[in-house]
Amino acid sequence: xxxxxxxxxxxxxxxxxxxxxxxxxxxxxxxxxxxxxxxxxxxxxxxxxxxxxxxxxxxxxxxxxxxxxxxxxxxxxxxxxxxxxxxxxxxxxxxxxxxxxxxxxxxxxxxxxxxxxxxxxxxxxxxxxxxxxxxxxxxxxxxxxxxxxxxxxxxxxxxxxxxxxxxxxxxxxxxxxxxxxxxxxxxxxxxxxxxxxxxxxxxxxxxxxxxxxxxxxxxxxxxxxxxxxxxxxxxxxxxxxxxxxxxxxxxxxxxxxxxxxxxxx
Numbered sequence: 001x002x003x004x005x006x007x008x009x010x011x012x013x014x015x016x017x018x019x020x021x022x023x024x025x026x027x028x029x030x031x032x033x034x035x036x037x038x039x040x041x042x043x044x045x046x047x048x049x050x051x052x053x054x055x056x057x058x059x060x061x062x063x064x065x066x067x068x069x070x071x072x073x074x075x076x077x078x079x080x081x082x083x084x085x086x087x088x089x090x091x092x093x094x095x096x097x098x099x100x101x102x103x104x105x106x107x108x109x110x111x112x113x114x115x116x117x118x119x120x121x122x123x124x125x126x127x128x129x130x131x132x133x134x135x136x137x138x139x140x141x142x143x144x145x146x147x148x149x150x151x152x153x154x155x156x157x158x159x160x161x162x163x164x165x166x167x168x169x170x171x172x173x174x175x176x177x178x179x180x181x182x183x184x185x186x187x188x189x190x191x192x193x194x195x196x197x198x199x200x201x202x203x204x205x206x207x208x209x210x211x212x213x214x215x216x217x218x219x220x221x222x223x224x225x226x227x228x229x230x231x232x233x234x235x236x237x238x239x240x241x242x243x244x245x246x247x248x249x250x251x252x253x254x255x256x257x258x259x260x261x262x263x264x265x
Contacts, residue, residue: 004156006108009125010100012153016132017053017096020046023139024089031083034142036238042142046088047078049135050095056124057099060106064113099128116167130157137238147229154232155200158189161235162204162213165262170210180206180261185254188220189235191228200228204258211262222250235259 024030030043037045055073058064070076075095079087106112108122116123133149134157140147149157169180183206191200203220204213224231226246233239234246237259241248248255 003122003126004152006122006125007104008152009122009129010103012129012150013053013103013125013132014096014100016129016136017092020049020132020136020139021089021092021096023136023143023145024085024092026143027085028143030085030088032142034138036138036141042139043082043088045135045139045142046092049132050078050088050092051076052131053095053099053128056128057095057102060099060110060112060121060124061102063106063110065111066113068113103128116164117171126156126160129153130160133157134236134238137233137236141238147233149229149232151194151198151200151228154228155191155194155198157232158202158235159215161262162202162211166211166213168263180211180258181208182206183208184221186218186220186222187255187258188218188223189231190217190223190225191231192225193227200231206258220250222248222252222254224248224255 024046028042030041030046032042034040034042034045040048051070051073054076055068055070058073059068075091079091081087103121103125106121108120108125110121111119112121112124113119114123130153133153137147137149185206187204189202189204194200199215201217202213202215203218204211224234224241224246226234230239230243230245234241234243239246241252241255
Protein backbone atom coordinates (compact mmCIF):
# COMPACT_ATOMS: atom_id res chain seq x y z
CA UNK A 1 0.00 0.00 0.00
CA UNK A 2 1.38 3.38 -1.03
CA UNK A 3 0.24 6.44 0.89
CA UNK A 4 -0.30 9.82 -0.68
CA UNK A 5 2.31 12.47 0.10
CA UNK A 6 1.92 14.29 3.42
CA UNK A 7 1.49 17.62 1.62
CA UNK A 8 -1.22 16.04 -0.54
CA UNK A 9 -3.24 15.20 2.56
CA UNK A 10 -2.71 18.70 3.93
CA UNK A 11 -3.78 20.23 0.63
CA UNK A 12 -6.89 18.07 0.58
CA UNK A 13 -7.88 19.07 4.11
CA UNK A 14 -7.65 22.72 3.08
CA UNK A 15 -9.59 22.03 -0.12
CA UNK A 16 -12.35 20.11 1.64
CA UNK A 17 -12.69 22.77 4.34
CA UNK A 18 -13.14 25.35 1.60
CA UNK A 19 -15.86 23.29 -0.07
CA UNK A 20 -17.65 22.70 3.22
CA UNK A 21 -17.47 26.41 4.02
CA UNK A 22 -19.06 27.19 0.67
CA UNK A 23 -21.97 24.97 1.58
CA UNK A 24 -22.35 26.60 5.01
CA UNK A 25 -22.58 30.07 3.47
CA UNK A 26 -24.74 29.07 0.48
CA UNK A 27 -28.04 29.62 2.27
CA UNK A 28 -28.58 25.91 2.92
CA UNK A 29 -30.83 25.24 5.91
CA UNK A 30 -28.41 24.48 8.74
CA UNK A 31 -31.20 22.84 10.76
CA UNK A 32 -31.87 20.24 8.07
CA UNK A 33 -31.40 16.61 9.10
CA UNK A 34 -28.44 14.82 7.52
CA UNK A 35 -29.94 11.61 6.02
CA UNK A 36 -26.69 9.66 6.27
CA UNK A 37 -26.14 10.78 9.90
CA UNK A 38 -29.76 11.13 11.05
CA UNK A 39 -28.86 12.04 14.62
CA UNK A 40 -27.30 15.28 13.35
CA UNK A 41 -28.52 18.44 11.72
CA UNK A 42 -26.29 19.97 9.07
CA UNK A 43 -24.98 22.46 11.64
CA UNK A 44 -24.19 19.67 14.10
CA UNK A 45 -22.31 17.83 11.36
CA UNK A 46 -20.22 20.92 10.65
CA UNK A 47 -19.56 21.44 14.35
CA UNK A 48 -18.46 17.82 14.71
CA UNK A 49 -16.10 18.15 11.77
CA UNK A 50 -14.61 21.47 12.87
CA UNK A 51 -14.27 20.19 16.43
CA UNK A 52 -12.36 17.14 15.21
CA UNK A 53 -9.98 19.39 13.29
CA UNK A 54 -9.34 21.49 16.41
CA UNK A 55 -8.78 18.39 18.53
CA UNK A 56 -6.21 17.03 16.09
CA UNK A 57 -4.53 20.43 15.74
CA UNK A 58 -3.94 20.58 19.49
CA UNK A 59 -2.53 17.07 19.65
CA UNK A 60 -0.22 17.56 16.67
CA UNK A 61 0.95 21.02 17.73
CA UNK A 62 1.77 19.86 21.27
CA UNK A 63 3.09 16.45 20.13
CA UNK A 64 0.69 14.80 22.58
CA UNK A 65 1.80 11.34 23.65
CA UNK A 66 -1.61 10.34 24.96
CA UNK A 67 -5.16 11.12 23.99
CA UNK A 68 -6.24 14.66 24.84
CA UNK A 69 -9.75 14.88 26.36
CA UNK A 70 -12.06 16.91 24.15
CA UNK A 71 -12.99 19.23 27.00
CA UNK A 72 -9.39 20.48 27.02
CA UNK A 73 -9.60 21.72 23.42
CA UNK A 74 -10.31 25.48 23.20
CA UNK A 75 -13.29 26.34 21.03
CA UNK A 76 -14.12 22.74 20.16
CA UNK A 77 -17.89 23.23 20.47
CA UNK A 78 -18.05 26.08 17.98
CA UNK A 79 -19.73 29.49 18.14
CA UNK A 80 -22.24 30.06 20.91
CA UNK A 81 -25.00 31.27 18.60
CA UNK A 82 -26.86 28.57 16.69
CA UNK A 83 -27.95 29.08 13.12
CA UNK A 84 -25.38 31.81 12.48
CA UNK A 85 -23.82 30.77 9.17
CA UNK A 86 -21.21 33.55 9.19
CA UNK A 87 -19.95 32.65 12.67
CA UNK A 88 -19.92 28.95 11.86
CA UNK A 89 -18.02 29.64 8.64
CA UNK A 90 -15.39 31.74 10.42
CA UNK A 91 -14.94 29.09 13.13
CA UNK A 92 -14.56 26.31 10.55
CA UNK A 93 -12.12 28.37 8.49
CA UNK A 94 -9.91 28.95 11.53
CA UNK A 95 -9.98 25.26 12.43
CA UNK A 96 -8.92 24.30 8.92
CA UNK A 97 -6.11 26.83 8.75
CA UNK A 98 -4.75 25.86 12.14
CA UNK A 99 -4.75 22.10 11.64
CA UNK A 100 -3.13 22.34 8.21
CA UNK A 101 -0.42 24.65 9.60
CA UNK A 102 0.23 22.27 12.51
CA UNK A 103 0.44 19.23 10.25
CA UNK A 104 2.76 20.93 7.76
CA UNK A 105 5.04 22.15 10.54
CA UNK A 106 5.16 18.70 12.17
CA UNK A 107 5.80 16.69 9.01
CA UNK A 108 4.61 13.10 8.62
CA UNK A 109 7.07 11.46 11.01
CA UNK A 110 6.57 13.56 14.16
CA UNK A 111 5.56 11.29 17.03
CA UNK A 112 1.99 11.97 18.12
CA UNK A 113 -0.53 9.84 19.97
CA UNK A 114 -2.86 8.02 17.65
CA UNK A 115 -4.84 4.86 17.23
CA UNK A 116 -4.92 2.06 14.66
CA UNK A 117 -1.34 1.32 15.66
CA UNK A 118 0.10 4.41 13.97
CA UNK A 119 1.67 7.05 16.24
CA UNK A 120 2.55 9.93 13.95
CA UNK A 121 1.36 13.24 12.58
CA UNK A 122 1.17 11.52 9.21
CA UNK A 123 -1.62 9.31 10.52
CA UNK A 124 -3.63 12.38 11.49
CA UNK A 125 -3.07 14.13 8.16
CA UNK A 126 -4.49 11.12 6.37
CA UNK A 127 -7.28 10.54 8.90
CA UNK A 128 -8.48 14.15 8.79
CA UNK A 129 -8.33 14.30 5.01
CA UNK A 130 -10.74 11.38 4.80
CA UNK A 131 -12.80 12.42 7.82
CA UNK A 132 -13.72 15.70 6.20
CA UNK A 133 -13.96 14.20 2.70
CA UNK A 134 -16.66 11.77 3.83
CA UNK A 135 -18.47 14.22 6.10
CA UNK A 136 -18.56 16.74 3.26
CA UNK A 137 -20.36 14.01 1.32
CA UNK A 138 -22.87 13.82 4.18
CA UNK A 139 -23.38 17.58 4.03
CA UNK A 140 -23.59 17.69 0.25
CA UNK A 141 -26.13 14.88 0.10
CA UNK A 142 -28.17 16.61 2.83
CA UNK A 143 -28.23 19.75 0.70
CA UNK A 144 -29.33 17.78 -2.37
CA UNK A 145 -26.18 18.64 -4.31
CA UNK A 146 -23.88 16.48 -6.40
CA UNK A 147 -20.65 15.24 -4.83
CA UNK A 148 -17.24 14.74 -6.37
CA UNK A 149 -13.83 13.89 -4.96
CA UNK A 150 -10.43 13.45 -6.59
CA UNK A 151 -9.77 9.84 -7.66
CA UNK A 152 -6.51 9.50 -5.72
CA UNK A 153 -8.21 10.69 -2.54
CA UNK A 154 -11.24 8.41 -3.05
CA UNK A 155 -9.04 5.36 -3.62
CA UNK A 156 -6.89 6.15 -0.60
CA UNK A 157 -10.02 6.60 1.54
CA UNK A 158 -11.03 3.02 0.69
CA UNK A 159 -7.50 1.83 1.52
CA UNK A 160 -7.62 3.58 4.89
CA UNK A 161 -11.08 2.25 5.70
CA UNK A 162 -9.93 -1.31 5.01
CA UNK A 163 -6.69 -0.83 6.94
CA UNK A 164 -8.50 0.42 10.04
CA UNK A 165 -11.23 -2.24 9.88
CA UNK A 166 -8.49 -4.85 9.59
CA UNK A 167 -6.70 -3.37 12.61
CA UNK A 168 -9.86 -3.24 14.75
CA UNK A 169 -10.88 -6.74 13.72
CA UNK A 170 -7.42 -8.04 14.61
CA UNK A 171 -6.74 -6.19 17.85
CA UNK A 172 -10.03 -4.98 19.36
CA UNK A 173 -12.71 -7.27 17.98
CA UNK A 174 -16.19 -6.42 19.26
CA UNK A 175 -19.04 -8.85 18.67
CA UNK A 176 -19.89 -7.57 15.19
CA UNK A 177 -16.26 -7.64 14.08
CA UNK A 178 -15.86 -11.23 15.28
CA UNK A 179 -18.66 -12.25 12.95
CA UNK A 180 -16.52 -11.18 9.99
CA UNK A 181 -14.23 -14.15 10.58
CA UNK A 182 -14.77 -17.23 8.46
CA UNK A 183 -13.34 -19.09 5.48
CA UNK A 184 -14.11 -18.93 1.82
CA UNK A 185 -15.80 -15.52 1.55
CA UNK A 186 -14.53 -12.48 -0.33
CA UNK A 187 -15.64 -9.08 -1.62
CA UNK A 188 -14.38 -7.39 -4.78
CA UNK A 189 -14.63 -3.63 -5.29
CA UNK A 190 -14.26 -2.43 -8.86
CA UNK A 191 -14.19 1.20 -9.95
CA UNK A 192 -15.31 1.32 -13.58
CA UNK A 193 -14.22 4.86 -14.44
CA UNK A 194 -10.48 4.87 -13.64
CA UNK A 195 -7.44 3.81 -15.61
CA UNK A 196 -5.04 0.99 -14.85
CA UNK A 197 -2.50 3.42 -13.36
CA UNK A 198 -4.73 3.99 -10.31
CA UNK A 199 -5.57 0.29 -9.89
CA UNK A 200 -8.86 1.16 -8.19
CA UNK A 201 -9.88 -2.43 -7.47
CA UNK A 202 -9.77 -4.29 -4.17
CA UNK A 203 -10.19 -7.82 -2.88
CA UNK A 204 -11.34 -8.18 0.74
CA UNK A 205 -11.10 -11.67 2.22
CA UNK A 206 -12.88 -12.81 5.38
CA UNK A 207 -10.65 -15.51 6.85
CA UNK A 208 -10.58 -17.49 10.09
CA UNK A 209 -7.64 -15.33 11.20
CA UNK A 210 -9.30 -12.02 10.38
CA UNK A 211 -9.92 -9.64 7.50
CA UNK A 212 -7.24 -9.26 4.84
CA UNK A 213 -7.26 -7.11 1.72
CA UNK A 214 -5.20 -6.09 -1.28
CA UNK A 215 -5.52 -4.07 -4.44
CA UNK A 216 -6.20 -6.00 -7.63
CA UNK A 217 -8.72 -7.62 -9.97
CA UNK A 218 -9.73 -11.04 -8.66
CA UNK A 219 -12.87 -13.15 -8.57
CA UNK A 220 -14.84 -12.99 -5.34
CA UNK A 221 -18.01 -14.16 -3.64
CA UNK A 222 -19.60 -10.79 -4.37
CA UNK A 223 -18.52 -7.78 -6.42
CA UNK A 224 -19.49 -4.13 -6.14
CA UNK A 225 -18.98 -2.21 -9.39
CA UNK A 226 -19.49 1.42 -10.32
CA UNK A 227 -17.81 4.82 -10.57
CA UNK A 228 -15.09 5.22 -7.96
CA UNK A 229 -16.88 7.95 -6.00
CA UNK A 230 -20.04 5.86 -5.86
CA UNK A 231 -18.13 2.76 -4.74
CA UNK A 232 -16.49 4.88 -2.01
CA UNK A 233 -19.83 6.25 -0.79
CA UNK A 234 -21.49 2.83 -0.85
CA UNK A 235 -18.59 1.24 1.03
CA UNK A 236 -18.88 4.00 3.65
CA UNK A 237 -22.64 3.37 3.83
CA UNK A 238 -23.44 6.77 2.32
CA UNK A 239 -25.07 5.41 -0.84
CA UNK A 240 -27.53 2.50 -1.08
CA UNK A 241 -26.42 -0.59 -2.93
CA UNK A 242 -29.42 -0.29 -5.26
CA UNK A 243 -28.32 3.15 -6.50
CA UNK A 244 -28.63 3.16 -10.31
CA UNK A 245 -24.90 3.77 -10.88
CA UNK A 246 -23.92 0.69 -8.85
CA UNK A 247 -23.97 -2.99 -9.75
CA UNK A 248 -23.77 -5.89 -7.29
CA UNK A 249 -22.77 -9.25 -8.72
CA UNK A 250 -22.85 -12.49 -6.74
CA UNK A 251 -23.95 -12.94 -3.13
CA UNK A 252 -25.35 -9.54 -2.22
CA UNK A 253 -26.08 -10.82 1.29
CA UNK A 254 -22.34 -11.06 2.02
CA UNK A 255 -21.79 -7.42 1.05
CA UNK A 256 -24.72 -6.36 3.25
CA UNK A 257 -23.31 -8.54 6.06
CA UNK A 258 -19.97 -6.72 5.74
CA UNK A 259 -21.51 -3.25 5.67
CA UNK A 260 -23.47 -3.96 8.85
CA UNK A 261 -20.38 -5.14 10.77
CA UNK A 262 -17.29 -3.39 9.44
CA UNK A 263 -16.65 -0.38 11.66
CA UNK A 264 -13.81 1.56 13.28
CA UNK A 265 -14.75 -0.04 16.60
